[in-house]
Amino acid sequence: MVSSAIKTVKWIAFVCPLLSFTIVNSQDNASKTSLQNKFIGFNNKKISTMGRVNLTDSCTEIYWNGSSVSINVSKTQTVSALISDERDNSYYYVIIDGQVNNALKVKFDKGKKVYHLASNLNKEKHKIELFKIGNTDFTTTRLFGFELDKNAMVLEADKKPKRKIEFYGNSITSGHGVDVPVDSADSGKPEFFNNYKTYGALTARHFDAQYHCIAKSGIGLTVSWFPEIMPEIFDRLNPKNPNSKWNFSKYQPDIVVVNLFQNDSWIVNQPEHLQFKARFGTVKPTEDFIIKAYADFIRSVRSKYPKAQIICSLGNMDITREGSKWPSYVEQAVRSLSDQKVVVHFFPYKNSNGHPKIKEQQMMADDLIAFIEKNKYWK
Numbered sequence: 202m203v204s205s206a207i208k209t210v211k212w213i214a215f216v217c218p219l220l221s222f223t224i225v226n227s228q229d230n231a232s233k234t235s236l237q238n239k240f241i242g243f244n245n246k247k248i249s250t251m252g253r254v255n256l257t258d259s260c261t262e263i264y265w266n267g268s269s270v271s272i273n274v275s276k277t278q279t280v281s282a283l284i285s286d287e288r289d290n291s292y293y294y295v296i297i298d299g300q301v302n303n304a305l306k307v308k309f310d311k312g313k314k315v316y317h318l319a320s321n322l323n324k325e326k327h328k329i330e331l332f333k334i335g336n337t338d339f340t341t342t343r344l345f346g347f348e349l350d351k352n353a354m355v356l357e358a359d360k361k362p363k364r365k366i367e368f369y370g371n372s373i374t375s376g377h378g379v380d381v382p383v384d385s386a387d388s389g390k391p392e393f394f395n396n397y398k399t400y401g402a403l404t405a406r407h408f409d410a411q412y413h414c415i416a417k418s419g420i421g422l423t424v425s426w427f428p429e430i431m432p433e434i435f436d437r438l439n440p441k442n443p444n445s446k447w448n449f450s451k452y453q454p455d456i457v458v459v460n461l462f463q464n465d466s467w468i469v470n471q472p473e474h475l476q477f478k479a480r481f482g483t484v485k486p487t488e489d490f491i492i493k494a495y496a497d498f499i500r501s502v503r504s505k506y507p508k509a510q511i512i513c514s515l516g517n518m519d520i521t522r523e524g525s526k527w528p529s530y531v532e533q534a535v536r537s538l539s540d541q542k543v544v545v546h547f548f549p550y551k552n553s554n555g556h557p558k559i560k561e562q563q564m565m566a567d568d569l570i571a572f573i574e575k576n577k578y579w580k
Contacts, residue, residue, distance in 0.1 A: 237350075237351050238348050238349065238350060238351055239348070239349045239350065239351055239352075239353050240283075240346055240347070240348050240349075241272065241346050241347045241348075241349060241355055242345070242346040243256070243260050243261045243344050243345055243346045244256060244261075245272075245346075245355065247272065247273070247355045247356065247357055247358050248261075248270060248271070248272050248347075248358065249270070249271045249272070249358035249359065249361070250268070250269065250270050250271075251268065251269045251270075251271075251361070251411060251412065251413070252265055252267055252268030252269060252333075252412070252413050252414065253265050253268065253413065253415070253438055253447055254268050254270070255438055255439060255445075259343075259345070260285070260343040260344055260345045261343070261344040262341055262342070262343055262439070263333055263341070263342040263343075263344065264337060264338050264341055264438075264439050264440055264441070265333070265337045265338075265413075265414060265415060265416075265440065266333050266334065266335060266336060266337045266375050266376065266394070266396040266414055266416065267332075267333065267368075267396045267397075267399075267401070267402060267412055267413065267414030267416075268332075268333045268414075269330055269331060269332040269333065270330070270331045270344055271328055271329060271330040271331070271358070271359075272328070272329050272347055272355065272358075273326060273327070273328050273329075273355070273356040273357065273358060273359065274326070274327055274329065274347075274349055274353055274354065274355055274356065275324060275325060275326045275327070275353070275354045275356060276324045276350070276352050276353050276354050277322060277324075277327075277349040277350040277352075277353035277354075278320065278321060278322050278323075278324075278350055279317065279319060279320050279322070279348075279349070279350060280318045280319040280322070280327075280329050280347060280348070280349060281315050281316060281317045281318060281347065281348040281349075282315070282316050282318055282331070282344060282346070282347050282348070283313070283314075283315055283316075283344070283345040283346055283347075283348065284309055284313070284314060284315075284316055284342060284343065284344055284345070285312065285313040285314070285342075285343040285345070286309045286310060286311055286312070286340050286341070286342050286343070287311065287340045287341050288310075288311050288339065288340040289308075289310040289311050290308060290310070290335075290339075290340075290391040290392065291308065291309040291310070291335055291339065291340045291342055291391070292306060292307070292308055292309075292333075292334050292335040292391055292392060292394060292395075293306075293307050293309065293331050293332060293333055293334060293335070293342075294306060294307070294330075294331070294332040294334055294397050295307055295318050295319070295329070295330070295331060296328075296329075296330040296332060297319060297322075297327060297328065297329060297330075298327055298328050299328065299330075301397075301406075304332075304397065306334070306395075308392075309342060313345075315348065318331075326356060328359065329347075331344070332396075332397055333396065334376060334394060334395045334396045334397050335391055335394045335396075336375055336376075336377070336389075336391070336394050336417065336418050337375060337416060337417040337418075337440055338417065338439075338440045338441050339391060341439075341441075361411055362409045362410050362411050364408055364409060364410035364411065364455055364579060365410055365411045365413075365452065365453065365454040365455050365456075366401075366404065366405050366408070366410045366411070366412060366413075366454055366455065366456045366457075366458070367412075367413040367414075367415065367452070367454040367456075367457050367458070368401040368412075368413070368414050368415065368416060368457075368458045368459075368460065369415045369416065369431060369435060369457070369458070369459045369460070369461065369502070370401070370414075370415075370416040370458075370459070370460040370461060371416060371417065371418060371419065371420050371421070371460070371461060371463050371464055372389075372416075372417075372418035372419060372463070372464075372556055373399075373400075373460060373463065373516075373517070373518060373556065373557060374399060374400075374401055374414065374416035374460050375394065375396060375399070375414075375416040375417060375418045376394045376395045376396040376397075376398065376399045376562075377389055377393075377394060377418045377556045378393050378394075378555055378556035378557075378558065379393065379394065379395040379396075379398050379399065379556070379557070379558055379559055379562055380392070380393045380394070380395045380398075380558075380559070381393045381555070381556075381558055383558070386554075386555070387554060387555025387556055389418065394418075395559075396414060396416075398559050398562055398563075399414075399562050399566075400548075400557075400562050400563075400565035400566040400568075400569060401414055401416075401458065401566075402414070403562065403563060403566035404458075404566050404569050404570055404573070407566065407570050408570075408573070408579060410455075410456075411452070411454075413452055413454065415431075415434075415435055417434075417440065419464060420434075420461075420464060421461065421462065421463075421464035421465040421468065422461045422462055422465055422494060422495060422498055423465050423469075423480065423486060423490075423491060423494045424464070424465055424468045424469065424476050424477060424480045424481070425464055425468070425476060426464060426468065426476065427476065428476065428479065430480075431461055431498065432494075432497070432498050432501060435498075435501070435502070436449070436501075436505070449505040449506070453506060453508070453509070454506060454509050455509060455510065455578070455579065456509065456510045456511075456512065456573065456578055456579075457502060457506060457509045457510070457511045457512070458511075458512045458514055458569070459498075459499065459502065459511065459512070459513050459514065460514045460515065460516070461495075461498075462495070462515060462520060462527050462530070462531070463515070463518055463520045465491070466519075466520050466525070466527050469481075469485055469486055469491075470485070472485065488526070488530065491530050492530050492533045492534045492537070493534075495513075495530060495531060495534035496534040496535075496537050496538055499511060499513065499534065499535070499538060499540075499543060500538070503538075503540065503543070509542070510542050510544075510578045511540075511542060511543045511544070512544055512545075512546050512569075512572070512573075513531050513534075513535055513543065513544065513545045513546070514545070514546050514547060514548060514569075515527060515528055515531060515547045515548065516547050516548030516549065516550060516551075516565075517548035517549060517550060517551040517557055517561060517564075517565055518550070518551065518556070518557070519550065521547050521548060521549065521550045522550040522552070523550070528545075528547050531545055531547075532545055544576075546569070546572050548565050548568055548569075549568070551564075
């Protein structure tokens with residue numbers, strides 16, 4: 202239990218079997234652990250992470266959507282976490298024992314707080330996973346550790362899957378609007394992001410593969426709705442810090458999926474947009490410029506992953522609708538590389554408003570899974 206000296210200020214109205222979620226006021230008491238509880242620090246070797254997360258001297262920092270932290274425990278009825286977020290409305294899933302259908306969407310807010318994640322667990326082994334479903338670098342989450350019952354045991358982490366996959370993308374890959382209700386208007390509000398239900402995460406789980414997602418809503422390859430473009434951040438550990446570089450030797454994926462250009466396809470036709478002017482001046486980029494930029498980015502990815510199968514994709518929004526020139530740009534770029542392990546695969550145009558929701562993300566996943574299986578990229 203959380204210390205009785207800490208006052209519960211509100212309950213979040215999400216409940217699933219064996220699981221409840223509480224925000225606990227912690228301005229003065231966040232670092233205090235009850236004598237009846239056991240605190241497991243973030244740097245415990247039995248805590249497992251996935252994605253580009255940063256273990257600092259004081260905490261685990263989580264930036265990219267699709268990143269996760271998990272711990273295996275037994276002999277504890279409750280699990281809490283000491284967490285700090287930079288902003289309100291940072292959304293995660295809490296998943297117990299891999300029960301995806303019972304995943305609980307939780308909201309972390311600004312400040313350092315104790316979050317009560319699980320209650321009424323039996324004394325057997327349980328896996329508690331925190332999965333970032335919100336947009337990349339909307340906020341940085343800092344995990345300081347987990348609080349368990351006094352006699353709890355922390356068990357060895359599960360062995361990570363042998364297969365590895367990585368995705369580079371924009372809002373489609375990030376999960377913008379996935380949880381927007383059917384027949385409702387598209388929305389980029391934080392509560393409607395859900396990376397866990399994107400085609401990338403679904404594909405990774407289908408193949409029982411490790412999953413890294415390097416995606417951000419609004420990003421492009423030659424121009425974005427904001428200053429950074431993917432070639433400038435793809436090699437970062439912290440996407441907001443140009444000096445924070447990722448060590449690519451830590452994760453060598455078998456398959457890399459690149460799904461970019463959706464945002465470029467709009468901004469290149471908006472000469473008055475600030476980022477158009479910053480990137481191109483007053484002249485719209487030529488087709489040759491676009492093709493070369495794509496080829497150069499794939500070369501950069503290849504330089505980091507010399508053995509990976511690279512799938513260059515587009516869609517499923519209007520970039521793949523009939524008459525779009527962008528698929529041909531990608532095809533020409535790929536041909537120019539003369540790399541037998543770089544291929545194209547485009548998702549059919551969904552022909553509906555807004556970003557892909559749950560069913561459309563599942564259709565994309567089914568399409569990609571079939572493509573991977575057909576070409577036997579994994580035996």
